[in-house]
Amino acid sequence: MSSVLTARSLSKHYGKQAAVDRINLDIAPGRIIGLIGPNGSGKTTTLKAALGLIPFEGELKVLGFDPRTERDDLMKDVCFIADVAVLPRWIRVREALDIVEGTHPKFNRSKALAYLAKTKLKPEMKVKEMSKGMIVQLHLAIVMSIDAKILVLDEPTLGLDILYRKQFYQNLLEEYFDENKTIIVTTHQVEEIEHILTDLIFIREGKITLNTTMDEIAERFTEVMVNSENYAAAKALAPIDERSVFGKTVFLFDGVERSTLAALGDTKNPGIADLFVATMKGTYA
């Protein structure tokens, strides 16, 4: 099946500053993509462009629609949570369900009620009476009951405690995701979503620095813990990052045979967080 999202030379400028700088991107259906980058790297801007929230330069098609001119059609198949707690404060749970049911052709109310039954939310409760975590629960219950093709989550769990965060991603994976859906998610809490992702995109200063599948990452990147006697040998293999831990050195290698590295010390798959830190060095310098 063809891409659900295609970007060619996608750019967005704020004044002279390029927030997104000629990005090319293809996203296949049935994937969960993590879009990871430091603050101000252009993640949110890219997503906003895809959701038709801002004008942009270049070419961008989402489900075959141009978000600039065909947003109204696009939004029937795309759903998003942009930022935490953006539900209007005056609304009641019941009213929110009524409005979404009345305006969204792909909303399934009984599904939403089933999700809500597992929370402490009551139909007459107003958003302003809820904790941040409860607001996210409501928003997620709504979004998961919409049979959309693409779900975009921009920092959906920012400021939530670990219980809400775990539950959020667990629900998403177990009860929502299937091969016909695509989820694009940005977050700073990379460790927490690492196990649910199928694809990973690193973005830095408006450019994509890494775009690969999680399987490929396991093949490509290796972390080795090396004693001081092997330090020079490891260094010779051109590691992309090194850090010291308890008198040993941990090297990160890109595209070096694991068997070669195994001779130098204990190897393991690097976490996304370590990979991220290694590739983003010097971002704020």
Added chain:
Amino acid sequence: MNTMKWLLKREYWEHKGGFLWAPIVVAAFIGLLSIGSMLFGTVAGNNKGMFHANGSDFTSLQHALSSVSEADKTAFATGLASGYPAIAVPVMITLGFVVFFYCLGNLFDERKDRSILFWKSLPVSDRDTVASKAMTALLVAPVIALTVSLALALLVVLTLMVLAAINGFNLFGAVFGHTGFYLTFVQTLAFLPVYALWALPTVGYLMFVSSWAKSKPFLWAVGVPVIGGVILSWVNMLADSPFDLEKYWLLVARGLGSVFPGSWISAFSDNPDVHVDAGNAMNMLLSASYELLASANLWLGAAIGIAFLFGAIKMRRYRDEG
């Protein structure tokens, strides 16, 4: 699926306080005040008191009322039958304020609290959203306020008639038998289309400012025209009065004040030949109001209002909330 119905409901739910409770509170206040004073008047009047009617003094209300001639009674009934909605004028003034501040906030607040990010995640176009908000201001809010007004007016007029009847002054036949009583009811509702068209420029302008302002929409909407006027007055003082300030302020009043019901009477043409009395006042007012439909003032204003609304749609479509 009727998207517009739900969009209108959404506006009503959010602003129930302004659209429903504000008119009800004002109406309840007027109702209590007028019915209370009527009760006080009758009770006090039947104990001791002096009444002055038809050039003679009476010691009780009943005596005073019974001396009223048939002709005066008819005139009184006519006035009552055709003028009873007038008691609800404060309710309609309240409507003006409610609509003014609703329009000033309806596209600003959703950006301020970022709930626009939720609304925009629904498959609802910016055009429909802006249209629903304009319709709420021009139709939904006035219909509610008018309903409350008429309920208040009926309550007060009925109380008055009951109290009068208890005191031997039966107005029921004269009032209910008067076609004006029913006509007035319909006539009051007939102002609605004139209101919607007349208020359009203000609604459009305020909503545009609401969609555009990064902060403090009130200061932008009101401050800019006022500062403009001050600058023009300065120029007039320094140079040889090149600007017609009176026209400028009229324009500002038209732009900002047209959400107040009845503000269009300022646009009536003077007609000294017409004699206005209690019986025909409502007729005159309504026909003069509808004559405005033939005026450039009304249609030009409406067209400008619609242009502003299109501007608001564009602003909502592309405004980057950062």
